[in-house]
Amino acid sequence: MMSVEVPVTGEVHRRIIDGVRERKAFSKRKMDEFKKQWDDADDSMRAYIHEKDLDKKRKDKKTFEGEVDYITLEVPYVYAIVMTAHTYYTSVMLSRSPVWQYTARHGETQDSVMCVEAVMDYQLKVGLQLPVMYNWVYDLARYSLGVVGLYWENEEKVVTSYVNEPITLMGIPLGGSKMRQKQEILPGYRGNKLFNIRPYDFYPDPRVPVWKFQDGEFVIRETSEGYHDILASEHTSPGYYINLKELSTAMKNRANDREQGSSRVTLPTQPGDSGTAPGPGFVKITDAYIKVVPKLWGLGDSGRVEVWCFQIAENEIVISAKPLGAYHNKFPFAVMEGNFGSEEFAKFGMLEIIRPLTDILTWLVNSHFYNVRRVLNNQLIVDPSRIVMKDLTKPGQRVIRLKPNAYGFDVRQAVHQLTQVDVTGRHLSDAQYIEQMIQRVSSVVDNVMGMPQQGGRRTATEARQTTGWSTSRLRTPVEYNSALALDPLSQMMLSNTQQFMDYEEKFAIAGNMTETAQRFLTATPARIAGSYDFVPVDGTLPVDRLAQANFWKELLMQMARSPQLMMEWDLSGMISHMMKLNGERNVDRFRRLNVNVAPPGADLAGQAKAGNIVPIGAPGGRRGGNPGPGSSGGTI
Numbered sequence: 180m181m182s183v184e185v186p187v188t189g190e191v192h193r194r195i196i197d198g199v200r201e202r203k204a205f206s207k208r209k210m211d212e213f214k215k216q217w218d219d220a221d222d223s224m225r226a227y228i229h230e231k232d233l234d235k236k237r238k239d240k241k242t243f244e245g246e247v248d249y250i251t252l253e254v255p256y257v258y259a260i261v262m263t264a265h266t267y268y269t270s271v272m273l274s275r276s277p278v279w280q281y282t283a284r285h286g287e288t289q290d291s292v293m294c295v296e297a298v299m300d301y302q303l304k305v306g307l308q309l310p311v312m313y314n315w316v317y318d319l320a321r322y323s324l325g326v327v328g329l330y331w332e333n334e335e336k337v338v339t340s341y342v343n344e345p346i347t348l349m350g351i352p353l354g355g356s357k358m359r360q361k362q363e364i365l366p367g368y369r370g371n372k373l374f375n376i377r378p379y380d381f382y383p384d385p386r387v388p389v390w391k392f393q394d395g396e397f398v399i400r401e402t403s404e405g406y407h408d409i410l411a412s413e414h415t416s417p418g419y420y421i422n423l424k425e426l427s428t429a430m431k432n433r434a435n436d437r438e439q440g441s442s443r444v445t446l447p448t449q450p451g452d453s454g455t456a457p458g459p460g461f462v463k464i465t466d467a468y469i470k471v472v473p474k475l476w477g478l479g480d481s482g483r484v485e486v487w488c489f490q491i492a493e494n495e496i497v498i499s500a501k502p503l504g505a506y507h508n509k510f511p512f513a514v515m516e517g518n519f520g521s522e523e524f525a526k527f528g529m530l531e532i533i534r535p536l537t538d539i540l541t542w543l544v545n546s547h548f549y550n551v552r553r554v555l556n557n558q559l560i561v562d563p564s565r566i567v568m569k570d571l572t573k574p575g576q577r578v579i580r581l582k583p584n585a586y587g588f589d590v591r592q593a594v595h596q597l598t599q600v601d602v603t604g605r606h607l608s609d610a611q612y613i614e615q616m617i618q619r620v621s622s623v624v625d626n627v628m629g630m631p632q633q634g635g636r637r638t639a640t641e642a643r644q645t646t647g648w649s650t651s652r653l654r655t656p657v658e659y660n661s662a663l664a665l666d667p668l669s670q671m672m673l674s675n676t677q678q679f680m681d682y683e684e685k686f687a688i689a690g691n692m693t694e695t696a697q698r699f700l701t702a703t704p705a706r707i708a709g710s711y712d713f714v715p716v717d718g719t720l721p722v723d724r725l726a727q728a729n730f731w732k733e734l735l736m737q738m739a740r741s742p743q744l745m746m747e748w749d750l751s752g753m754i755s756h757m758m759k760l761n762g763e764r765n766v767d768r769f770r771r772l773n774v775n776v777a778p779p780g781a782d783l784a785g786q787a788k789a790g791n792i793v794p795i796g797a798p799g800g801r802r803g804g805n806p807g808p809g810s811s812g813g814t815i
Contacts, residue, residue, distance in 0.1 A: 180419070180501050180502070180504045181416075181417075181418035181419065181501065182418060182419060182420065182421050182498075182499045182500050182501045183478060183479075183500050183501060184421060185421060185422070185497045185500050186422075187422055187425050187496065187497075190477065191476070191477040191478065192497050194476060194477065195476070195489055195491075195497050195500060196491065196495065196497065198469065198476075199399065199465060199467040199469075199489055199491055200494075202382075202384075202396075202397045202399060202467070202469070203382050203399050203465065203467070205385065206382035206383060206384065206385050206397075206399065207382060208385075209385035209524065210378075210379075210381070210382060210385075213324075213378070213525055214379065214438070214440070216322075216527070216528070216531060217322050217378055217379065217440060217441075218440060218441040219530070219531075219534065220321050220322055220528070220530050221321075221440060221441035221443055221444050222441055222443055223253075223257040223258075223530060223534065223537070224257060224258050224261060224321060225258075225443050226252065226253045226254070226255035226257075226258065251545055252541075252544075252545065253537075253541045254537065254540050254541045254544050256537050256540055256614070256617060257530060257533070257534075257537055259623075260529070260530075260533065260617065260621050260623050261320045261321055261529075261530070262320075263623045264320045264529070264621070264623055264653065265316060265317050265320040267653050267657075268316045268319065268320065268653075268656070268657055269312075269313055269316050271654075271657045271716060271719065272312075272316065272657060272660075272661070272665065272716050273309065273312060273313070273316075275716070276689070276690050277296050277299070277300040277303070277689035277690055278300070278303055278309075279296065279299035279300065279303060279669055279672070279713070280296060280713070280714035281295050281296055281299075281669075281673070281711040281712065281713060281714060282711065282712050282714055283709070283710075283711060283712075284709075284710040284711055284712050285709065285710050287709040287710070287711065290700070290706070291706055291707065291708075291709060292711065293688055293689075293700060294686075294700055294702050294706045294707055295673065295707050295711055296688075296689040296690070297686040297687065297688050297689050297700060297702060298370075298676060298680070298686055298702050298707060299669075299672065299673065299676070299689075300686075300687075300689035301370065301686050301687075302370035302371050302672070302676070305368055305370070306332070306368060306370050306371060306372055306373070308371075308372075308373045311327060311373040311374060311375055312327070312373065314375045315327045315373075315375060315515065316515070318375070318377075318378070318515075319515040319516070319517055319660065320517070320529075321528075321530070322378050322517075322528065323516060323517030323518060323525075323526055323527065323528025323529065323530070323531075324378045324389065324514070324515070324516060324517070324525060324526075324528075325514070325515040325664075326375070326376040326377075326378065326381045326512060326513075326514055326515075327373055327374065327375055327376065327512065327513050327664075327668070328373070328374050328376055328400070328511055328512045328513075329371050329372065329373050329374075329511050329512075329513075329668065329671060329672060329675070330371070330372055330374075330511060331370070331371060331372075331675045331679045332368060332369065332370060332371070332372045333369050333415075333679075334366070334367030334368045334369065335364055335365070335366065335367060335415055336364070336365040336366075336367045337362065337363075337364060337365075338362070338363045338365060339360065339361070339362045339363075340360075340361050340363075341358050341359070341360055341361070342358070342359055342361050343356045343357070343358060343359075344356060344357060344358075344359050369679075369680070369682070370676065370680075371672045371675055371676065376400050376402075376512070377438075377440070379437075379438035379439075379440050380400050380401040380402065380437070380438065381398075381400055381512075382398070382399040382400065382401075383395055383397075383398050383399075384396050384397050384398070385524060388520075388521070388522060388523060388524050388525075389514055389516065389524060389525045389526075390514060390516055390663060392510065392512070392514060393509055393510055393667075396469065396470050397467060397468060397469040397470065398467075398468045398510045398512060399465060399466065399467045399468070400465075400466050400512075401437060401438075401463070401464075401465060401466075402463075402464050402466060403461040403462060403463050403464060404461060404462055404464050405460075405461050405462075406430070406460055406461065406462050409423065409426075409462065409498070410423075419499065420490075420498045420499055421497070421498055421499065421500075422496050422497060422498055423498070425496050426462065426492050426493070426496050426498055429492065429493045429495055429496050430460070430462065430493060436494075437463070462492050462493065463492065463493055463494070464490055464491070464492055464498075465490070465491040465492075465494065466488065466489075466490055467488070467489045467490075467491065468486060468487070468488050468503065468510050468511070469486070469487055469489065470484050470485070470486055470487075471484070471485060471486075471487050472484055472485075473485060473487070478500065485502055485503075486502070486503040486508060486509075486510070487500065487501065487502055487503065488500075488501055488502075488503055505671075505674065505675060505678065506674050506675075506677070506678045507670065507671045507674035507675070509667070509671060511671065513664045513665075513667055513668035513671075514663070514664060515660045515663065515664045516659075516660070516663065517529060517656060518656075519659070529621050532620055532621075533617050533620055533621055536613055536616055536617045536620070537617065539613055540610055540613045540614065540617070543603075543606040543607070543609055543610045543613065544606070544607075544610060546603050546606060547603040547604075547606040547607060550601055550602065550603040551601070551603075559571075559594055559595065559596050560594070560595040560596075561593070561594050561595075562592065562593045562594075564582065564584070564585075565581060565582055565584070565585035565588065565592075565593040566579055566580065566581055566582065566585070566593050566594060567579065567580040567581075567582065571594070579594070581593065622652035622653055623653075654717075654719065657716055658715065658716065658717065661715045661716035662715060665713065665715075665716065666713045666715065669713040670713065673707075673711060676707065677704070677707055677708060680702075680704055680707070681704065683701060683702070683703045683704075684701070684702055685699050685700065685701050685702070686699065686700060686702050687699055688700055728757055731753065731756065731757040732757065734753075735750070735753060735754065735757065738750070
């Protein structure tokens, strides 16, 4: 979509710049209240404690002198909790096949539903949406706030090569050849693209809770874009950007004011960082989506509220101003939250709740090891007038000499070792109690972490029930975020696809297909038209493939005892399905083609008289080769 013209020296340009700045500053004051919480989350994930001077000296001794000493550490229990929760969330949300599942809302056919799912599954895989979604869920587990955005991509690939061409005149070959540059414009990926947004770079309207940000007046985010991509858009999408001459001037005097977050986080080199980057570099972009009345902003004659997108480069140049132009008419973002509360602006997370407990755990471990180190240091009471002190302090010295004036005295009166008592002996057992409290608070217990509970033998049913109880509390955040984030995101992606997909193409059918099912279908804009609802995630873990294969094995063994059931069901297809559950993909290579097996109770004698079957080994029969003449595709 083309941008409207907004001259840098005009009143409209100033109004846009001021409007975006005011709204960003308004949101930033509120979002700053949560940055300490996010910094602590980053530090905890890295088992981070500010290095003390004494610890630094000990580390230097280890590095330069080879002397090993105890250094203060933080127990990385938070990391284990977050990664376990992340594993559960992603296993439930992203292990479905397909991930984007839909149902018809107003009587659309099943073929249309399959077509929609096939197109969305193509975008999931070719559009590389899964890595973005894994990081999205990770931000949810770490910050208790995950943000993702989307846009429609029409990719073009420019391929340039040098080729030899024969020299011709008026189409007549003259002999010889010459090198010529050949440029090809090839169509690339066409579909929805997702991208992650750090909570530090996200500025929603603070007058509504974050989970209801779509009801706010604006949403702003900070990002950067390559200057080469901006220039390339002049060929792929003429008019998409404006004021590029003024932008090149503004890039010479710029500073980086992006939120760093925790000092332990390493961000990519940002525009305005010290040093000179090679090439044209990247441009700092402020994307602002605002509900405006174009007539009041000088952007048109409409008096109705519309969603407009403004892009501000280097905080001073408007390089794009255009209506959103999407049929879904929503801010193109989706938000996940890790807790509940209808009127709270943003929610506290799991890490804030367990952080005091992890601090106690860290203190228990460190104090115990400090005490052990003190015990190992052998505190002595020494009479320096009776012994040679350098013998006592020299490492590895076996003999400690007495001075002449101490000859004949009791040597135990010259050196006496103090009795040491380990007062922290129970700290490690206390640490286990703190671990149990953390697990009860976070609901991430040993079974969910893959560490079976110790003590006595347990049946498979007991182990399964224990795991089910522990994961029941983890299900609710998954179901909540399915409704809060995945559902709106899927609807916006489908709306974009219905609006911008203008081509016809074959796609593989999404999901687990049987042997005889159709594997591909042709998707057209007409076939995906209609209204569809996202199938919500129910919060349960995917079925264990091994357990499912064992179920099919037991079922087939029971069916083999009943000839009537074997006549009603496709035994070959069921065996093939069971093999796929066990990971065997190429099942068809084991199948015999053109072999007809008579059902139980068939009149074999009558069929033989009629010439329909021939016994194996008889003339015209078969023994390991191709069917002989007179057979009906096989022998019995």
